[in-house]
Amino acid sequence: MTTKAVFHPTCYGIAYTNGTSFLLQFEWRTNCNRNDVLAGVETDAYFFCLWRCYLGKFSYFCEKFGKKNMKIGIVQQTCQQDTRKNMEKLCEAIRKAASMGAELVVLQELHNSLYFCQTENTALFDLAETIPGPSTEMYGGLARELGVVIVTSLFERRAAGLYHNTAVVLEKDGTIAGMYKKMHIPDDPAYYEKFYFTPGDLGFRPIQTSVGRLGVQVCWDQWYPEGARLMALQGAELLIFPTAIGYESSDTPEEQERQREAWMTVQRGHAVANGIPVIAVNRTGHEPDPSGQTNGIQFWGSSFVAGPQGELLYQAPKNEEVVKVIDVDLQRSENVRRWWPFLRDRRIEEFGDLTRRFID
């Protein structure tokens, strides 16, 4: 057991360590309320990072290296008619992300194909596949080969006449860590998803992986605070949204920007309200409307990663393909939730009516 006294402008105390574990006892000087305490305390084997003291009471966090980082790869692409070529390009991108250090790679929504929901066409159900199936085998193999976790977004054929928009998370060993079936299904001109996808029946459940507990949802879900909150209440460490969203060309540039900004704002709002990072990966490029009824969709790219205060850590351009690895400090979520302990004060006894369609 090593004992070391600690003195610092904002705290003083004693650190004990036996080389593998440690105990810290601190008192904080009276003027250190609401401050980060950035005292570094070096003992025999450990660098202790001490921080945050509330209310004259004591709070501390200690880790070997004080930080829990995750390298997150995002792949923003254009798609073409030939699904095989899309998948080959995705494999290349995943390899590239892994070579850049990614431990987790997130793909965009329905990445294997064009966004086929621009028209209602029964022939397009041919694009669907079972889970497990060819895609989980292929991306699972890649996950195993590269030792990364991959968030895929697939068109699932569950039974004849029963299809879902399903995110499948593949573990580093190639197995299926879990899946999420898109819960909120949109239906707008050029986004006829209610024709293709039955709303998910797995609820909002985070998926436990070797890199963390992932709150995966899909696209339209991103507009709903309820899903984000339910993920956070189940311990999700990240909110993740594979997405396919873009502009309608007849909207004014100002309206297009308002929509893109709204899309970012609501998701960054989930990050703030829940004190965890958000990752949204969107497709890019123009895809024509096969029916000719609209001018097609100009997908707005802009994939982004926001930290637990909603702060933008990265944003992709609108019109370029991107493979990018972003370093996210998950320890920051712990800090932010201490500073702003929203979960402490929720008035749950008054939230029952959230299960109503409308209160009239």
Added chain:
Amino acid sequence: MTTKAVFHPTCYGIAYTNGTSFLLQFEWRTNCNRNDVLAGVETDAYFFCLWRCYLGKFSYFCEKFGKKNMKIGIVQQTCQQDTRKNMEKLCEAIRKAASMGAELVVLQELHNSLYFCQTENTALFDLAETIPGPSTEMYGGLARELGVVIVTSLFERRAAGLYHNTAVVLEKDGTIAGMYKKMHIPDDPAYYEKFYFTPGDLGFRPIQTSVGRLGVQVCWDQWYPEGARLMALQGAELLIFPTAIGYESSDTPEEQERQREAWMTVQRGHAVANGIPVIAVNRTGHEPDPSGQTNGIQFWGSSFVAGPQGELLYQAPKNEEVVKVIDVDLQRSENVRRWWPFLRDRRIEEFGDLTRRFID
């Protein structure tokens, strides 16, 4: 009494008017759910604009003119020790806003006094007052005189040892339109509100006024998507947050900006998720900590109005007092909710667990 039959693609019915008031009786055709009904019905003296029909039930709003704009005054101020002087300054500001055309004036949180929650001091309960009481009488008188609706934020003494942080909305005739008792109570260094305020027991209920249905909450409530959603589900047309929030001087400038941005982002996120505007009115100026434990609070001002896509319509500076009137087009909420009909698709059968503290 004039009677006029009304026929329109989406509705039919009868309008009665005696020249000064009116009665409308309508039935809606079966295919008009979720639509704006833009029928203009001209009778002797009135052009009635009818709109809003929900889910087979009927809801309508009538105005002389087909657009529904609201002029919203916001008052961002510094406060001083002398409450009488604060109130005099507020009265001047409300008069100024009214003279600029405001129909609704929103004040900052606990506007009559310094933000007294920086320390826990039983003597400060002397600042509290009953509702109705001196403040509702004074601001009510002003509302009547100026013909404006005023959102006030008062320290309420409900009984000996029972206090609330209560927003009171005063109608144009000076009466109390309704009140909201702050539901989520923070407790951080320099924000010792749990000492002063019992959490509200009125729930999240919008307040009907002559200018619209107001979803008034207070400060810490602004971080919670649940309250905003409950207000929207009860037909709130605006979300309104009197606020007192600021920087701790020992935080880095970057951290201060992250906090201020997070504060805006989460509220703009409520606007997006619910398709209605948000008004947040914050105090400005520095207030010292009477205990000397901290460096006091530098309130960050930045009061803002955002539209139903979260788009900023106005933002006040950080360090200046402001009286500003912003023109908000409430018709835009109707349009935005048609484009992005989030309320249509909520998976309410899966939201029951939102009433749990944590799902573990």
